[in-house]
Amino acid sequence: MISDGDASALPRTIQVLQQGIETGLHIGAQGFVARDGKTVADFAIGESRPGIAMKRDTVMLWLSACKPIGAVAIAQLMERGRLGLDDPVARFIPEFGTKGKEAITVRHILTHTCGFRWAHTGWPTDSWEQIIANLCDASLERGWVPGQKAGYHPNTSWFILGEIVHRIDGRLYEDYVRQEIFLPLGMNDSWIGMPDAKYEAYGQQLGALQQTDHQPIRTLPPWDSQKAFTHCRPAANGCGPARELARFYQMLLNHGELNGARLISADSVQLFTMRQRVGMFDHSFQHVIDWGLGFIINSERNAPGQIPYGFGPYASDNAFGHNGFQSTSAFADPDHGLVVDITPNGTPGDAAHERRLRAMLAAVYQDLKLA
Numbered sequence: 001m002i003s004d005g006d007a008s009a010l011p012r013t014i015q016v017l018q019q020g021i022e023t024g025l026h027i028g029a030q031g032f033v034a035r036d037g038k039t040v041a042d043f044a045i046g047e048s049r050p051g052i053a054m055k056r057d058t059v060m061l062w063l064s065a066c067k068p069i070g071a072v073a074i075a076q077l078m079e080r081g082r083l084g085l086d087d088p089v090a091r092f093i094p095e096f097g098t099k100g101k102e103a104i105t106v107r108h109i110l111t112h113t114c115g116f117r118w119a120h121t122g123w124p125t126d127s128w129e130q131i132i133a134n135l136c137d138a139s140l141e142r143g144w145v146p147g148q149k150a151g152y153h154p155n156t157s158w159f160i161l162g163e164i165v166h167r168i169d170g171r172l173y174e175d176y177v178r179q180e181i182f183l184p185l186g187m188n189d190s191w192i193g194m195p196d197a198k199y200e201a202y203g204q205q206l207g208a209l210q211q212t213d214h215q216p217i218r219t220l221p222p223w224d225s226q227k228a229f230t231h232c233r234p235a236a237n238g239c240g241p242a243r244e245l246a247r248f249y250q251m252l253l254n255h256g257e258l259n260g261a262r263l264i265s266a267d268s269v270q271l272f273t274m275r276q277r278v279g280m281f282d283h284s285f286q287h288v289i290d291w292g293l294g295f296i297i298n299s300e301r302n303a304p305g306q307i308p309y310g311f312g313p314y315a316s317d318n319a320f321g322h323n324g325f326q327s328t329s330a331f332a333d334p335d336h337g338l339v340v341d342i343t344p345n346g347t348p349g350d351a352a353h354e355r356r357l358r359a360m361l362a363a364v365y366q367d368l369k370l371a
Helices: 011-022 064-079 106-110 128-136 156-169 173-185 196-205 226-230 242-253 266-272 350-367
Strands: 002-006 028-035 038-049 060-063 238-240 320-323 329-333 338-344
Touching: 011 028, 011 038, 011 338, 011 350, 028 242, 060 064, 064 106, 064 156, 064 173, 064 238, 064 242, 064 266, 064 320, 106 156, 128 156, 156 173, 173 242, 196 226, 242 329, 242 338, 329 350, 338 350
Parallel strands: none
Antiparallel strands: 002 038, 028 038, 028 338, 060 238, 320 329, 329 338
């Protein structure tokens, strides 16, 4: 049952997570739920890795749930007059503008309409510089017109987004987001590519994702290595406690400010979290999924009960956020003043994860009498 914290307000949710432990979907989970800026539940359940109790301060991988951090970094640079959404990427990275990629803009990256989904990156073995060189040398997918075709880019495009931040600001992407986003919000144990010294200091405070569709279960390759935590991967190796990622979403619900720290304007929050890509078929997810600028917008209306990596059956139409591969679900529901971050630490396969995801998010809304 609960290994740390309080989840007494979420009995159905805890039951779903406990059943997941008993049936082998995950060995533990971490969660945080707030409504109208007030904490409803802040909890940990089960184990963070075999034999180690999950705690509220366990540093968990967010995987793709860290993509919106990059979107806010772009919003900050936009507000400072350093870029425009319709600027070509090649304005900032001239060597990127080859092999059909000349027309790709910052907006295309943020809406996953740019068209180099499966290009070789070389992570985690290649240096950052070599990864960027690999992607600059990549070709646009055949028949893809940027902005006219949609397909989720799991990793490639966010390396380029990170390089845009670096070339404009001068700081490495991991340093920029740490100094301009995480620390101002009090996300002191949050990172996208942590220093080696921090990895070593955290020790057993670092959680590990378990590959639970594999028998016997094992740590999900390559995510239990020092390289995976420390070598910046802007689309995927963000990590921290659930309650810290929830602070990021509370800032957005607060129109860009939290506890005196203003990260972006209310206008930018509205712009980035509203539907920008509407009604387009996503060739990666094989569904019509609407997108903001770096944020998934609730698309349940497009195919009720079928949308992958959504926010459950009861989220409002305006809910926005981003989930991680078979793990973290993090989003805000402005119609209900709701922030949710729940991270089960097992990857049981897409079908089993989708059933778990919908069940646990339905339970959150039922527990709060919002369903």
